[in-house]
Amino acid sequence: MLLQVENIQKSYGDTEILKGVSLGLSRGQSKVIMGPSGTGKSTLLRCINHLTPPDGGRVFLDGEELTQKNINKMREVLAFVFQDFNLFTHLRAIDNVQIGPEKIRGMKKKEARDLALHELERVGLADRAHAYPAELSGGQQQRVSIARALAMQPKVILFDEPTSALDPELTGEVISVMSQLAADGMTMLVVSHEVNFARQAADEIIFMEGGEILEQGPPSKMFVDPQHKRTRQFLDVLGHEERGS
Ligand SMILES: Nc1ncnc2c1ncn2[C@@H]1O[C@H](COP(=O)(O)OP(=O)(O)O)[C@@H](O)[C@H]1O
Ligand SMILES: [Mg+2]
Structure with a gap:
């Protein structure tokens, strides 16, 4: 695994936000994280590159564990694309x-x-x-x-809802750049509800709810025959929005 995330836990005060999340990306893979608002998706991405320090769990990039000591060096090759661009x-x-x-x-x-x-x-x-x-x-x-x-x-790029701050007519140009990157073999972990991107570019969809991964699988499986009722409900609504109905 190029990026290995093991049992990440995070609480704010008494509220457990991430309840032990694990996932892995091999070189060249793209995975898309979906799930309701407030479920901990952004917190997970931020914990992965220690923008927010996790309470527990470990992250390995190319076999090397991220620590407080090497975090600056590791962040150089673990890029983060924010919802609101963050340009100077x-x-x-x-x-x-x-x-x-x-x-x-x-x-x-x-x-x-x-x-x-x-x-x-x-x-x-x-x-x-x-x-x-x-x-x-x-x-x-x-x-x-x-x-x-x-x-x-970078070795891996983390994207946190890269199109959600955009007017609908502007999302396509960003999605097409991201799809091209995925096709070129970039390793990407993307929080996004763009169904077309997920269908075209994702090797796997990860469905998160309540601070944990409920279900994951290839788009062909997740969009057609998800195991959990909650996944089905969520993806059904997305599919309808996408078709404009
Ligand atoms: N810095 C923070 N302090 C306290 N609570 C936070 C902080 N950041 C996020 N949260 C809470 O953690 C939960 C998950 O947030 P977030 O990771 O942003 O969810 P998502 O990205 O899935 O919408 C939410 O209930 C949010 O209010
Ligand atoms: Mg978020």
Whole structure:
């Protein structure tokens, strides 16, 4: 397993949010986490890269355990794409992408610039490289943030509802970039309710509820014949929304 997550637990006060979640991604796999709001999906992603410290459990990336000591180094190759993009608003698109390789990785300026431009090309934004975030649409901003993640040449990318802050007409461009990444062999763990993305790109759907994984399996199984009534109810509603009925 490239990413191995074992028995992650997290409470806030007396409330148990994650009740021991385990999952694994082998190299090149994409998995999509779905489940009702408040179920602990974001908390799980944040615990995986210790943005939120878990109370218990372990995370291994490429065989090495994440610890407080190596977390900065590990985060360089365990990228995170946020719901609300998190771009530096005072920096142009290309500088947002260049800053990681240059300042964190220590790449030469020219080399980091070339890499940043290459990654912007990959998300279809070479022509907007010199725009500031405020001059870009939400879909373009999210694509810049994906380019920023790619520029760190990560082993795994975690996405937390990358299209849920976008107007519906802008989700398609982000989903198509993500589907292409999955097809290119990127290893991705994606919290998303985009049924089309899950069908096209996910090797497995993980259904979470109440701080635990209720069920997981390939989309062909989960969308057609889920084992649990709760999974069926949830995915049925999503399917109807997707068809606009
Ligand atoms: N920093 C926090 N402090 C207290 N409670 C939190 C915090 N972050 C999340 N929670 C609670 O944890 C639960 C799970 O949240 P979250 O992981 O964001 O769910 P999801 O992403 O599935 O919607 C929610 O009840 C939320 O209110
Ligand atoms: Mg969330």
